[in-house]
Amino acid sequence: MLAVARCGATPVRLVSARRSQTSVNSTCCATQRTDQCCPHFASCICPSGGTLPPEVATANPMTRLYQRLSDFGLPRKYVRDVALPSWWDDAAATNPAGYAQALVVLSRHAGLELSSLRDDSATIRLNESVPHKFKKVRTASADDVGVARALATQVAKIVALGVQRSSVKVPSAAEVRQAVLDSDRRWVDLDGLLDYCWGCGVPVVHVSAFPRGAKKMDGIAARVNGIPVIVVSKEAKFSSWLLFIVAHELGHIACGHVEENQALVDDNVDVDSIDTEEVQANAFALELITGKPNTKIRLAPNQQWPNADSLAKTAQRYGQQSRTDPGHVVLNYAHSMGTKFWPVAQAALKKLEPRGSATELIRAKMAGRLNWEEIPEDESEFVMRMTGVDGGDSDADTVS
Numbered sequence: 001m002l003a004v005a006r007c008g009a010t011p012v013r014l015v016s017a018r019r020s021q022t023s024v025n026s027t028c029c030a031t032q033r034t035d036q037c038c039p040h041f042a043s044c045i046c047p048s049g050g051t052l053p054p055e056v057a058t059a060n061p062m063t064r065l066y067q068r069l070s071d072f073g074l075p076r077k078y079v080r081d082v083a084l085p086s087w088w089d090d091a092a093a094t095n096p097a098g099y100a101q102a103l104v105v106l107s108r109h110a111g112l113e114l115s116s117l118r119d120d121s122a123t124i125r126l127n128e129s130v131p132h133k134f135k136k137v138r139t140a141s142a143d144d145v146g147v148a149r150a151l152a153t154q155v156a157k158i159v160a161l162g163v164q165r166s167s168v169k170v171p172s173a174a175e176v177r178q179a180v181l182d183s184d185r186r187w188v189d190l191d192g193l194l195d196y197c198w199g200c201g202v203p204v205v206h207v208s209a210f211p212r213g214a215k216k217m218d219g220i221a222a223r224v225n226g227i228p229v230i231v232v233s234k235e236a237k238f239s240s241w242l243l244f245i246v247a248h249e250l251g252h253i254a255c256g257h258v259e260e261n262q263a264l265v266d267d268n269v270d271v272d273s274i275d276t277e278e279v280q281a282n283a284f285a286l287e288l289i290t291g292k293p294n295t296k297i298r299l300a301p302n303q304q305w306p307n308a309d310s311l312a313k314t315a316q317r318y319g320q321q322s323r324t325d326p327g328h329v330v331l332n333y334a335h336s337m338g339t340k341f342w343p344v345a346q347a348a349l350k351k352l353e354p355r356g357s358a359t360e361l362i363r364a365k366m367a368g369r370l371n372w373e374e375i376p377e378d379e380s381e382f383v384m385r386m387t388g389v390d391g392g393d394s395d396a397d398t399v400s
């Protein structure tokens with residue numbers, strides 16, 4: 001793609017938007033074409049006369065676009081660091097073709113309606129090409145997580161490109177559990193479930209690099225052109241938290257809750273939800289992890305709270321006997337104890353998993369299992385940024 005950068009009054013240089021493919025248009029800089037003619041307005045040192053007039057510099061449509069995007073909830077730094085490709089140079093937007101290309105990329109990455117981006121006076125709107133079903137908690141509304149949901153859904157669409165296209169049928173929770181246990185596992189843990197999902201054609205990604213302050217959901221179960229995709233957005237160090245969310249989202253897929261080219265958005269995975277589909281997904285997750293769809297674990301026979309150390313040891317023993325992830329044992333038990341007990345449960349989880357790195361585990365699986373050759377380079381870069389795999393610095397809520 002070629003983009004124009006005007007340099008002073010006369011010389012004009014065309015540069016490829018990709019830095020490695022610089023070229024010069026023969027009609028530009030006809031008299032004084034030189035590599036000193038810099039495509040960046042602010043530092044233009046072209047031989048015909050130096051810096052750009054202010055009215056030209058302020059004519060760059062990116063200035064207005066950044067303001068509109070910021071008003072929408074996508075700050076300029078986030079757009080530059082995450083949504084636009086690393087090769088993008090704002091100077092390219094002074095050429096209509098270059099600006100149009102930026103709008104297409106932003107639409108594709110951030111899930112924005114292209115026509116609303118093109119219309120300078122319009123309010124930016126989300127692209128709803130992948131309809132969503134929102135599972136909310138109490139007073140939450142779908143709009144609360146709109147920006148995060150749109151970004152995560154775009155990641156899901158891109159990730160689906162890197163998965164072998166085949167008819168994926170997720171079996172019952174009991175069958176998934178048996179398959180994981182048969183892979184030489186003591187219990188169904190996050191590592192084993194991720195391997196199962198990727199192995200049967202269900203990619204699982206952790207997307208968390210949202211604009212600072214953007215409200216995000218726990219997870220999404222989507223179907224994109226026949227490929228089920230699980231997106232986890234909850235930040236958690238301990239794997240048992242994300243184990244349940246992945247199992248819950250897999251349950252939505254297995255139970256047929258997600259239609260083709262639809263995203264089911266879980267604002268907050270709530271084990272006490274009375275929503276029929278949530279009840280079914282929770283039962284699937286519990287059966288997958290514990291062997292029974294209604295497991296309520298009771299560990300202490302008396303009325304006293306166990307301390308963190310004894311809770312961790314008891315959970316390990318219980319886990320060995322019942323082939324249940326000890327971290328889930330702690331969470332399941334803690335749920336019955338009420339919110340006041342959570343600090344003790346968290347301390348027990350830390351004893352079970354001192355170097356808890358659940359999100360990193362999901363990222364590592366994606367990095368190793370996704371077929372990157374099937375994904376265009378710009379989209380690969382975007383996925384890397386959104387999932388935190390590249391470890392980049394940005395104005396984003398990321399990355400533990």
Ligand SMILES: [Zn+2]
Pocket residue numbers: 135248252266269277278281
């Ligand atoms: Zn759900």
